[in-house]
Amino acid sequence: MTLTYNSLISSLQDLLVATVAADTVIWQGESQLLRDLDLDLFSANASGTTSGASIAKPDGFLYLRSPILLTYSGQKQIPEERSYSFLKRYWPDAAATGIPRYFAHASETGFIIAPTANGWSYSYDYGFRPAGLAPGTQETWLSKTVPDALFAACIVSSLRYLKTDERVDQLKADYQSLLAGAKMQISSMTHARTSPASAAAEAPAPKD
Amino acid sequence: MATSGTYADRSENAGLVEEAFERCGILASKLTADHLNSASRSLHFALSSWQAQDFASVFRKAEYSLTLVPNQANQTVPGEVLHISKMVLVVTPGAEIPVEPMSSAQYLAIPNKTATGMVSRVWHDRGRTPRLMCDLVPSTAWVLKYQAITMFQDVGGLANNPDITSSIEDALAAELAFRLSVKFAPDRSVGLKTLAQEAFMEAKRFSRERTYTRFRIVR
Numbered sequence: 001m002t003l004t005y006n007s008l009i010s011s012l013q014d015l016l017v018a019t020v021a022a023d024t025v026i027w028q029g030e031s032q033l034l035r036d037l038d039l040d041l042f043s044a045n046a047s048g049t050t051s052g053a054s055i056a057k058p059d060g061f062l063y064l065r066s067p068i069l070l071t072y073s074g075q076k077q078i079p080e081e082r083s084y085s086f087l088k089r090y091w092p093d094a095a096a097t098g099i100p101r102y103f104a105h106a107s108e109t110g111f112i113i114a115p116t117a118n119g120w121s122y123s124y125d126y127g128f129r130p131a132g133l134a135p136g137t138q139e140t141w142l143s144k145t146v147p148d149a150l151f152a153a154c155i156v157s158s159l160r161y162l163k164t165d166e167r168v169d170q171l172k173a174d175y176q177s178l179l180a181g182a183k184m185q186i187s188s189m190t191h192a193r194t195s196p197a198s199a200a201a202e203a204p205a206p207k208d
Numbered sequence: 209m210a211t212s213g214t215y216a217d218r219s220e221n222a223g224l225v226e227e228a229f230e231r232c233g234i235l236a237s238k239l240t241a242d243h244l245n246s247a248s249r250s251l252h253f254a255l256s257s258w259q260a261q262d263f264a265s266v267f268r269k270a271e272y273s274l275t276l277v278p279n280q281a282n283q284t285v286p287g288e289v290l291h292i293s294k295m296v297l298v299v300t301p302g303a304e305i306p307v308e309p310m311s312s313a314q315y316l317a318i319p320n321k322t323a324t325g326m327v328s329r330v331w332h333d334r335g336r337t338p339r340l341m342c343d344l345v346p347s348t349a350w351v352l353k354y355q356a357i358t359m360f361q362d363v364g365g366l367a368n369n370p371d372i373t374s375s376i377e378d379a380l381a382a383e384l385a386f387r388l389s390v391k392f393a394p395d396r397s398v399g400l401k402t403l404a405q406e407a408f409m410e411a412k413r414f415s416r417e418r419t420y421t422r423f424r425i426v427r
Contacts, residue, residue: 089241
Protein backbone atom coordinates (compact mmCIF):
# COMPACT_ATOMS: atom_id res chain seq x y z
CA MET A 1 0.00 0.00 0.00
CA THR A 2 1.36 3.39 -0.95
CA LEU A 3 1.02 6.53 1.06
CA THR A 4 -0.16 9.36 -1.16
CA TYR A 5 -0.54 13.04 -0.54
CA ASN A 6 -4.33 12.78 -0.59
CA SER A 7 -4.50 9.85 1.83
CA LEU A 8 -2.06 11.52 4.21
CA ILE A 9 -3.97 14.78 4.14
CA SER A 10 -7.19 12.96 4.84
CA SER A 11 -5.72 11.15 7.84
CA LEU A 12 -4.16 14.24 9.30
CA GLN A 13 -7.18 16.46 8.94
CA ASP A 14 -9.14 14.21 11.25
CA LEU A 15 -6.56 14.79 13.96
CA LEU A 16 -5.76 18.44 13.59
CA VAL A 17 -7.41 21.61 14.71
CA ALA A 18 -9.00 23.28 11.77
CA THR A 19 -6.68 26.24 11.58
CA VAL A 20 -3.52 24.24 10.98
CA ALA A 21 -2.62 23.51 7.40
CA ALA A 22 -1.97 19.84 6.88
CA ASP A 23 0.61 20.79 4.26
CA THR A 24 2.66 22.42 7.02
CA VAL A 25 2.55 19.30 9.12
CA ILE A 26 3.57 17.13 6.18
CA TRP A 27 6.49 19.42 5.39
CA GLN A 28 7.60 19.28 9.01
CA GLY A 29 7.23 15.50 9.10
CA GLU A 30 9.24 15.07 5.93
CA SER A 31 11.95 17.37 7.27
CA GLN A 32 12.13 15.46 10.53
CA LEU A 33 12.34 12.11 8.78
CA LEU A 34 14.96 13.30 6.29
CA ARG A 35 17.13 14.56 9.13
CA ASP A 36 16.66 11.42 11.16
CA LEU A 37 17.36 9.09 8.25
CA ASP A 38 20.43 11.12 7.30
CA LEU A 39 20.08 10.04 3.70
CA ASP A 40 22.91 10.35 1.23
CA LEU A 41 20.72 9.74 -1.75
CA PHE A 42 19.36 12.84 -3.40
CA SER A 43 22.14 14.44 -5.35
CA ALA A 44 22.99 16.40 -8.46
CA ASN A 45 26.13 17.67 -10.12
CA ALA A 46 27.29 21.25 -10.21
CA SER A 47 29.92 22.48 -12.60
CA GLY A 48 31.28 25.73 -13.90
CA THR A 49 34.35 27.93 -13.84
CA THR A 50 35.95 29.53 -10.83
CA SER A 51 35.66 33.25 -10.54
CA GLY A 52 38.61 34.54 -8.58
CA ALA A 53 38.57 32.53 -5.39
CA SER A 54 34.87 31.62 -5.64
CA ILE A 55 32.97 28.51 -6.59
CA ALA A 56 29.20 28.82 -6.85
CA LYS A 57 26.66 26.68 -5.02
CA PRO A 58 23.41 25.92 -6.81
CA ASP A 59 19.97 26.65 -5.35
CA GLY A 60 18.93 23.91 -2.99
CA PHE A 61 22.50 22.99 -2.06
CA LEU A 62 22.41 21.07 1.20
CA TYR A 63 25.80 19.41 1.55
CA LEU A 64 28.82 18.41 -0.49
CA ARG A 65 28.54 14.79 -1.59
CA SER A 66 31.83 14.42 -3.45
CA PRO A 67 35.21 16.11 -3.52
CA ILE A 68 35.46 19.21 -5.68
CA LEU A 69 37.43 18.45 -8.82
CA LEU A 70 39.29 21.41 -10.28
CA THR A 71 40.93 21.25 -13.69
CA TYR A 72 43.00 23.70 -15.63
CA SER A 73 44.88 22.89 -18.83
CA GLY A 74 44.86 19.20 -18.03
CA GLN A 75 46.00 19.69 -14.45
CA LYS A 76 43.66 18.16 -11.90
CA GLN A 77 43.40 19.27 -8.29
CA ILE A 78 41.17 18.15 -5.45
CA PRO A 79 41.18 20.81 -2.73
CA GLU A 80 40.72 19.76 0.89
CA GLU A 81 38.04 21.28 3.08
CA ARG A 82 39.15 23.62 5.83
CA SER A 83 37.52 26.32 7.90
CA TYR A 84 36.89 29.75 6.45
CA SER A 85 39.32 31.42 8.83
CA PHE A 86 41.94 28.79 7.98
CA LEU A 87 41.77 29.80 4.33
CA LYS A 88 41.97 33.48 5.13
CA ARG A 89 45.05 32.87 7.26
CA TYR A 90 46.64 30.52 4.75
CA TRP A 91 46.18 32.80 1.76
CA PRO A 92 45.81 36.37 3.03
CA ASP A 93 46.36 38.01 -0.35
CA ALA A 94 43.38 36.93 -2.42
CA ALA A 95 44.77 38.77 -5.44
CA ALA A 96 47.71 36.38 -5.63
CA THR A 97 47.05 33.20 -7.55
CA GLY A 98 48.32 29.65 -7.29
CA ILE A 99 47.27 26.03 -7.45
CA PRO A 100 44.21 25.65 -5.22
CA ARG A 101 44.78 23.40 -2.20
CA TYR A 102 41.88 24.21 0.09
CA PHE A 103 38.25 25.22 0.03
CA ALA A 104 35.73 26.37 2.61
CA HIS A 105 32.07 27.27 2.77
CA ALA A 106 32.03 31.03 2.28
CA SER A 107 28.27 31.60 2.23
CA GLU A 108 25.00 29.89 1.35
CA THR A 109 25.74 30.63 -2.28
CA GLY A 110 29.40 29.78 -2.67
CA PHE A 111 32.71 28.28 -1.61
CA ILE A 112 36.03 30.01 -1.37
CA ILE A 113 39.24 28.36 -2.56
CA ALA A 114 42.86 29.06 -1.71
CA PRO A 115 45.15 29.87 -3.34
CA THR A 116 43.03 31.97 -5.65
CA ALA A 117 42.63 30.21 -9.00
CA ASN A 118 40.69 32.07 -11.60
CA GLY A 119 39.31 30.27 -14.63
CA TRP A 120 39.60 26.70 -13.36
CA SER A 121 36.80 24.31 -14.24
CA TYR A 122 35.05 22.80 -11.25
CA SER A 123 32.73 19.87 -10.78
CA TYR A 124 31.18 18.37 -7.66
CA ASP A 125 28.15 16.41 -6.52
CA TYR A 126 25.91 17.88 -3.87
CA GLY A 127 22.96 16.71 -1.87
CA PHE A 128 19.64 18.51 -1.85
CA ARG A 129 16.28 18.20 -0.15
CA PRO A 130 13.95 16.24 -2.39
CA ALA A 131 10.59 17.65 -3.37
CA GLY A 132 7.90 16.83 -0.84
CA LEU A 133 4.35 15.62 -1.15
CA ALA A 134 2.01 18.13 -2.70
CA PRO A 135 -1.24 18.13 -4.62
CA GLY A 136 0.77 17.80 -7.81
CA THR A 137 3.20 15.29 -6.31
CA GLN A 138 1.12 12.49 -4.93
CA GLU A 139 4.08 10.19 -4.26
CA THR A 140 7.67 10.69 -3.30
CA TRP A 141 10.61 8.43 -2.53
CA LEU A 142 9.82 8.69 1.17
CA SER A 143 6.13 7.93 0.75
CA LYS A 144 6.90 4.91 -1.40
CA THR A 145 9.91 3.52 0.45
CA VAL A 146 9.20 4.21 4.12
CA PRO A 147 5.50 5.16 4.18
CA ASP A 148 4.89 4.02 7.74
CA ALA A 149 7.80 6.07 9.06
CA LEU A 150 6.67 9.10 7.10
CA PHE A 151 3.15 8.80 8.42
CA ALA A 152 4.44 8.48 11.98
CA ALA A 153 6.78 11.46 11.47
CA CYS A 154 3.84 13.56 10.31
CA ILE A 155 1.81 12.44 13.29
CA VAL A 156 4.62 13.38 15.66
CA SER A 157 4.98 16.72 13.90
CA SER A 158 1.30 17.30 14.35
CA LEU A 159 1.42 16.73 18.10
CA ARG A 160 1.60 20.41 18.88
CA TYR A 161 -1.57 20.91 16.89
CA LEU A 162 -3.57 17.90 18.16
CA LYS A 163 -7.02 18.42 19.62
CA THR A 164 -6.21 15.94 22.39
CA ASP A 165 -2.80 14.64 23.47
CA GLU A 166 -3.40 11.53 25.59
CA ARG A 167 -1.34 9.38 23.20
CA VAL A 168 1.64 11.68 22.74
CA ASP A 169 4.17 9.37 24.35
CA GLN A 170 2.85 6.36 22.52
CA LEU A 171 2.97 8.17 19.17
CA LYS A 172 6.54 9.31 19.76
CA ALA A 173 7.54 5.78 20.68
CA ASP A 174 5.84 4.45 17.57
CA TYR A 175 7.81 6.90 15.43
CA GLN A 176 11.11 5.93 17.01
CA SER A 177 10.37 2.27 16.43
CA LEU A 178 9.41 2.82 12.81
CA LEU A 179 12.42 5.09 12.31
CA ALA A 180 14.77 2.37 13.53
CA GLY A 181 13.23 -0.07 11.10
CA ALA A 182 13.47 2.40 8.23
CA LYS A 183 17.14 3.07 9.01
CA MET A 184 17.92 -0.62 8.82
CA GLN A 185 16.01 -0.88 5.58
CA ILE A 186 17.98 1.87 3.88
CA SER A 187 21.26 1.68 5.78
CA SER A 188 23.38 1.66 2.64
CA MET A 189 21.90 4.98 1.55
CA THR A 190 22.80 6.98 4.63
CA HIS A 191 25.81 9.21 5.15
CA ALA A 192 29.03 7.32 5.76
CA ARG A 193 30.69 8.14 9.07
CA THR A 194 34.06 6.56 8.53
CA SER A 195 36.48 9.19 9.74
CA PRO A 196 38.27 7.50 12.67
CA ALA A 197 38.73 10.64 14.65
CA SER A 198 35.67 12.57 13.59
CA ALA A 199 33.79 12.09 16.83
CA ALA A 200 36.66 12.69 19.17
CA ALA A 201 38.65 15.24 17.30
CA GLU A 202 36.76 18.44 17.84
CA ALA A 203 39.43 21.08 17.97
CA PRO A 204 39.66 22.67 21.38
CA ALA A 205 39.78 26.42 21.42
CA PRO A 206 43.29 27.86 21.27
CA LYS A 207 44.64 29.00 24.59
CA ASP A 208 46.20 32.39 24.98
CA MET B 209 49.90 1.13 -11.49
CA ALA B 210 53.17 2.78 -12.33
CA THR B 211 55.09 4.67 -9.69
CA SER B 212 54.90 8.44 -9.81
CA GLY B 213 58.42 8.90 -11.14
CA THR B 214 58.72 12.22 -9.37
CA TYR B 215 60.48 13.38 -6.22
CA ALA B 216 58.81 16.71 -5.70
CA ASP B 217 56.53 16.01 -2.73
CA ARG B 218 57.39 18.51 -0.03
CA SER B 219 55.30 19.68 2.87
CA GLU B 220 54.28 23.28 2.97
CA ASN B 221 54.21 24.85 6.40
CA ALA B 222 50.44 24.36 6.30
CA GLY B 223 50.80 20.65 5.62
CA LEU B 224 53.30 20.30 8.41
CA VAL B 225 50.95 22.10 10.79
CA GLU B 226 48.02 19.93 9.77
CA GLU B 227 50.02 16.76 10.31
CA ALA B 228 51.15 17.98 13.71
CA PHE B 229 47.62 18.83 14.81
CA GLU B 230 46.33 15.47 13.63
CA ARG B 231 48.99 13.77 15.75
CA CYS B 232 47.42 15.73 18.60
CA GLY B 233 44.04 14.26 17.67
CA ILE B 234 42.71 17.39 16.03
CA LEU B 235 41.39 17.03 12.51
CA ALA B 236 42.74 19.46 9.94
CA SER B 237 39.19 20.32 8.90
CA LYS B 238 38.58 21.69 12.41
CA LEU B 239 41.53 24.07 12.41
CA THR B 240 40.97 27.82 12.54
CA ALA B 241 43.18 30.82 11.93
CA ASP B 242 43.94 30.92 15.66
CA HIS B 243 45.33 27.39 15.49
CA LEU B 244 47.51 28.41 12.53
CA ASN B 245 48.82 31.48 14.32
CA SER B 246 49.73 29.38 17.32
CA ALA B 247 51.35 26.72 15.14
CA SER B 248 53.41 29.30 13.25
CA ARG B 249 54.84 30.52 16.53
CA SER B 250 55.59 26.98 17.66
CA LEU B 251 57.25 26.21 14.35
CA HIS B 252 59.50 29.22 14.77
CA PHE B 253 60.48 28.11 18.27
CA ALA B 254 61.00 24.51 17.14
CA LEU B 255 63.50 25.60 14.51
CA SER B 256 65.14 27.96 16.97
CA SER B 257 65.52 25.08 19.40
CA TRP B 258 67.09 22.91 16.72
CA GLN B 259 69.61 25.65 16.08
CA ALA B 260 70.46 25.74 19.76
CA GLN B 261 70.91 21.96 19.70
CA ASP B 262 73.37 22.35 16.83
CA PHE B 263 71.06 20.41 14.52
CA ALA B 264 71.46 23.13 11.93
CA SER B 265 75.12 22.21 11.58
CA VAL B 266 74.12 19.05 9.73
CA PHE B 267 72.54 20.66 6.73
CA ARG B 268 72.76 24.41 7.04
CA LYS B 269 76.33 24.85 5.81
CA ALA B 270 77.09 27.63 3.41
CA GLU B 271 80.21 29.18 1.98
CA TYR B 272 80.74 32.89 2.08
CA SER B 273 83.23 35.18 0.47
CA LEU B 274 83.91 38.42 2.30
CA THR B 275 86.08 41.13 0.81
CA LEU B 276 87.71 42.71 3.83
CA VAL B 277 87.44 46.45 4.15
CA PRO B 278 91.01 47.77 4.49
CA ASN B 279 91.94 49.73 7.58
CA GLN B 280 88.77 48.74 9.37
CA ALA B 281 88.78 46.60 12.49
CA ASN B 282 85.15 45.49 12.29
CA GLN B 283 84.18 43.36 9.34
CA THR B 284 80.53 42.78 8.60
CA VAL B 285 79.14 39.28 8.73
CA PRO B 286 75.59 38.37 7.63
CA GLY B 287 73.07 38.05 10.43
CA GLU B 288 72.11 34.51 9.48
CA VAL B 289 75.62 33.21 10.22
CA LEU B 290 75.52 31.23 13.45
CA HIS B 291 78.97 29.77 13.53
CA ILE B 292 82.06 29.90 11.34
CA SER B 293 83.74 26.54 11.03
CA LYS B 294 86.56 27.05 8.48
CA MET B 295 88.29 30.18 7.17
CA VAL B 296 90.96 30.92 4.58
CA LEU B 297 92.41 34.22 3.43
CA VAL B 298 92.87 34.55 -0.30
CA VAL B 299 96.10 36.51 -0.58
CA THR B 300 96.30 36.17 -4.31
CA PRO B 301 94.23 33.96 -6.59
CA GLY B 302 95.33 30.40 -5.92
CA ALA B 303 97.21 31.31 -2.76
CA GLU B 304 95.13 30.76 0.34
CA ILE B 305 96.34 30.68 3.92
CA PRO B 306 94.30 29.27 6.80
CA VAL B 307 92.79 31.67 9.30
CA GLU B 308 92.18 30.43 12.83
CA PRO B 309 89.24 31.30 14.99
CA MET B 310 89.87 32.96 18.31
CA SER B 311 87.78 33.56 21.38
CA SER B 312 86.67 36.91 22.74
CA ALA B 313 89.23 36.56 25.52
CA GLN B 314 92.00 35.96 23.02
CA TYR B 315 90.92 39.01 21.08
CA LEU B 316 90.84 41.04 24.25
CA ALA B 317 94.37 39.93 25.01
CA ILE B 318 95.72 41.45 21.80
CA PRO B 319 97.70 44.46 23.08
CA ASN B 320 97.50 46.63 19.97
CA LYS B 321 94.19 46.34 18.16
CA THR B 322 94.97 49.01 15.62
CA ALA B 323 98.06 47.42 14.17
CA THR B 324 97.67 46.61 10.48
CA GLY B 325 98.84 43.57 8.60
CA MET B 326 97.78 40.23 7.24
CA VAL B 327 94.89 38.62 9.08
CA SER B 328 95.64 35.25 10.64
CA ARG B 329 93.07 34.98 13.45
CA VAL B 330 89.47 36.15 13.68
CA TRP B 331 86.96 36.45 16.50
CA HIS B 332 83.36 35.98 15.42
CA ASP B 333 81.39 38.30 17.69
CA ARG B 334 77.93 36.70 17.71
CA GLY B 335 76.13 39.50 19.50
CA ARG B 336 73.02 41.27 18.28
CA THR B 337 75.16 42.93 15.62
CA PRO B 338 77.39 40.11 14.41
CA ARG B 339 80.86 41.08 13.25
CA LEU B 340 84.30 39.68 12.62
CA MET B 341 87.18 41.13 14.62
CA CYS B 342 90.62 40.48 13.10
CA ASP B 343 93.87 40.11 15.02
CA LEU B 344 95.40 42.68 12.68
CA VAL B 345 93.46 45.37 10.90
CA PRO B 346 93.63 44.30 7.25
CA SER B 347 95.81 46.53 5.18
CA THR B 348 94.51 45.19 1.89
CA ALA B 349 91.11 44.18 0.53
CA TRP B 350 91.84 40.50 0.84
CA VAL B 351 89.04 38.03 0.41
CA LEU B 352 88.14 35.97 3.46
CA LYS B 353 86.40 32.75 2.45
CA TYR B 354 84.64 30.91 5.20
CA GLN B 355 82.32 28.00 5.74
CA ALA B 356 79.49 28.80 8.11
CA ILE B 357 76.53 27.24 9.81
CA THR B 358 73.53 29.43 9.17
CA MET B 359 70.16 29.93 10.74
CA PHE B 360 67.02 28.35 9.37
CA GLN B 361 65.13 30.78 7.23
CA ASP B 362 62.06 32.41 8.74
CA VAL B 363 58.89 30.33 8.87
CA GLY B 364 57.17 32.86 6.60
CA GLY B 365 53.66 32.24 5.30
CA LEU B 366 51.80 28.99 5.59
CA ALA B 367 52.14 28.41 1.88
CA ASN B 368 55.93 28.54 2.18
CA ASN B 369 57.99 25.40 2.54
CA PRO B 370 59.94 24.96 5.77
CA ASP B 371 63.66 25.51 5.32
CA ILE B 372 64.58 21.86 5.78
CA THR B 373 65.35 18.86 3.61
CA SER B 374 62.70 16.25 2.91
CA SER B 375 64.54 13.65 4.97
CA ILE B 376 63.85 15.49 8.21
CA GLU B 377 60.26 16.55 7.58
CA ASP B 378 59.00 13.83 9.88
CA ALA B 379 61.29 14.98 12.67
CA LEU B 380 59.98 18.52 12.36
CA ALA B 381 56.37 17.32 12.26
CA ALA B 382 57.02 15.28 15.39
CA GLU B 383 58.65 18.22 17.16
CA LEU B 384 55.81 20.53 16.20
CA ALA B 385 53.21 17.97 17.28
CA PHE B 386 54.82 17.75 20.71
CA ARG B 387 54.91 21.53 21.08
CA LEU B 388 51.28 21.88 19.99
CA SER B 389 50.20 19.10 22.32
CA VAL B 390 51.47 21.15 25.24
CA LYS B 391 48.93 23.79 24.27
CA PHE B 392 46.07 21.76 22.78
CA ALA B 393 46.35 18.12 23.84
CA PRO B 394 48.31 17.91 27.10
CA ASP B 395 47.25 14.30 27.62
CA ARG B 396 49.34 13.35 24.58
CA SER B 397 52.42 15.39 25.44
CA VAL B 398 54.44 12.65 27.07
CA GLY B 399 54.00 10.24 24.17
CA LEU B 400 54.57 12.89 21.53
CA LYS B 401 57.70 14.11 23.29
CA THR B 402 59.17 10.61 23.08
CA LEU B 403 58.26 10.34 19.41
CA ALA B 404 59.79 13.74 18.74
CA GLN B 405 63.04 12.78 20.43
CA GLU B 406 63.23 9.52 18.49
CA ALA B 407 62.51 11.25 15.20
CA PHE B 408 65.11 13.89 15.99
CA MET B 409 67.78 11.27 16.65
CA GLU B 410 66.87 9.33 13.52
CA ALA B 411 67.11 12.49 11.44
CA LYS B 412 70.43 13.39 13.02
CA ARG B 413 71.83 9.92 12.37
CA PHE B 414 70.63 9.99 8.78
CA SER B 415 72.06 13.43 8.17
CA ARG B 416 75.60 12.57 9.21
CA GLU B 417 78.38 12.93 6.65
CA ARG B 418 79.26 9.61 5.10
CA THR B 419 82.99 9.81 4.50
CA TYR B 420 85.83 7.47 5.35
CA THR B 421 87.11 7.83 8.86
CA ARG B 422 90.71 6.90 9.53
CA PHE B 423 92.18 6.28 12.94
CA ARG B 424 95.91 6.29 13.49
CA ILE B 425 97.65 4.74 16.44
CA VAL B 426 100.43 6.98 17.65
CA ARG B 427 103.14 5.33 19.72
